[in-house]
Amino acid sequence: MDYFKSLITKFIIAMQQRPGLLAVIAFCSGVASYVLVERKESFSQFIAIFLLVSWVWLIIDNWLRDKVEQRFGVAVSPNFMRFALQMVQQESLFFALPFFLAVTQWDHPQAIFTALMIMCAVISVIDPLYYKKLAKNRMLFAVFHNFALFVVILVTLPILFNVTTSQSLAIALVTAVIFTLPSLGNLMPNTRWWRFPLLVVILCILSAGLWQLRSWVPPAALRLTDITLSHEVDLEQRQPIGNIKQLDSYSLHHQGLYTWTAVKAPRGLNEKIFHVWLYNSKEVDRITLNISGGREQGYRAWTHKVNFPTDSVGKWQVQVVTESGQLIGLTKFTVLP
Template identity: 85%
Template sequence: MDYCKNIIAKFISAMQKRPGLLAVLAFLSGVASFALVDRKESFSQVIAIFLLISWLWLIIDNWLRDKVEEKFGVAVSPNVMRFALQMVQQESLFFALPFFLAVTQWDHPQAFFTSLIALCAVISVIDPFYYKKLAKNRTLFSVFHNFALFVVLLVTLPILLNLTTSQSLAAALVTAVVVTLPSLNNLMPNARWWRFPILVFILCALSTAVWQLRSYVPPAALRLTDITLAHEVDLQHKKPVGSIKQLDSYTLHHQGLYSWTAVKAPRGLNEKIFHVWLHNKEEVDRITLNINGGRELGYRAWTHKVNFPSDSVGKWQVKVVTESGQLIGLTKFTVTP
């Protein structure tokens, strides 16, 4: 038993001296899992399960420490719990980051969400800021804790349960709050009773706000591998003929446009997506597509639009969005007189 305690103590000491090492390992595991998910490897599911078990362990920490002390007579230091909490948050944030970096449209407001994940990941590594600034503000620290869990759930739920993007987002929001609540006693020791209902209200309010702004959350389970506008589609090879970025109004009205997309849903999702046509930033049409993931280059589908406004001159966009309004990707074209 003493030998095990020494090993654990040495590991914790080594990780505390090199906090960046754990973050690098977590980020690499995220990159590896992202690549493995694309190939439907079961190892990615193992990583996802491990992360969720680590969060469950945080919930039962007090009970577990009491049982260990009762059975083996070994008192686990609170410093171990504090380090474990930081380690799980680091693992979650850096694991999820590659998934969001791969799907984020950086000219869209969803870039703020991915940047927030990256910022939180960096904060979790910088011990002076993490412990002296963040951890001392219990309310902010609880929100940080909740956000780390929410982010990792957005990635792991589709991997494990094959949920659609909308289902994953809703489930992640609810689960993050429910799982955070039992941890509040650890996050806010010796806090007055009235702080807990206030914090619950804050977490619920933030979850509601995220749902209302869900178009800002990149869909971690979906990735647009290609989007092309063309006048024709090769039905035999299922690919567009040419690519259009600019055309005149006469051609647009007489030939219309095909919007050809390849959306990758590597875990075999059944997803409803939409081609949203915008003229000078105003929506003029929304066409539905049902996709099934798993193809190496993405699920290939297209829509053909022939009805355009009489005054169609100007800047156009075709957005590919999920049922919950999350942006998968977009393309732009210009119509001249």
């Protein structure tokens, strides 16, 4: 027991003397976490629990520092806790970012959300930006803190509890606000009383706004590994026959089109998705499809559309979306006269 006490004491002192190491550790652990999750899905549950516990730890910051001082006789500097806060934010952003990068459609507005994540991750590792610009603006810092929590919850909920993408989005928005409120005292000590209700209102407005723009948020837990359009599907092999990008109107009306998709999802997750058909950027059909998670190459399924408008010449698009309208992926094709 004395050995562990001594080890913890040395670690705390070392981190207070070399705070820059925290940033390096956070960046490396975030990237390593994603690599390990990709190789072994069950490991993702451990990472998810660790990250959520880290955020709970931030809420009980003051109580925890008192307990460490009583137990180990080491007064933890507020500066250390400030760097630890930065580390948790970095870990959260760099763990979640690869999931979003893997599913983002860069010709869709969801690219804005992922670009915002990239910007926040970069800011979190550049100390002059983080401390001299971001941390000094308390309202902006609280929003940054809330956003980092939101993205990590969005990734971890489907992994831990097999919550659907639509449900996890709603829960993440509410939970991020609830978890952020108790930590505002640690984020903004000795501030004026009126700033707290103002921040609560701002966070709620931002959450409501993000919900309205939920189609811009990439579904981090789902990934489209393949999408193919064809006239036929091999039922035995569960594979499409051919890959159509262009066809004539006669073939479209007489043979129809299969949309074959493979969607990768966490093990145990059952999700309802839709194949949305758009003609000249206008929705003309929406076909429901149920998928199950766990397969490495993605859950293979297809829908068959035979009902097309009489005048169908032009540009078509098939989008794969969640119940909340989040885009998983898409494919395009052209119908010729």
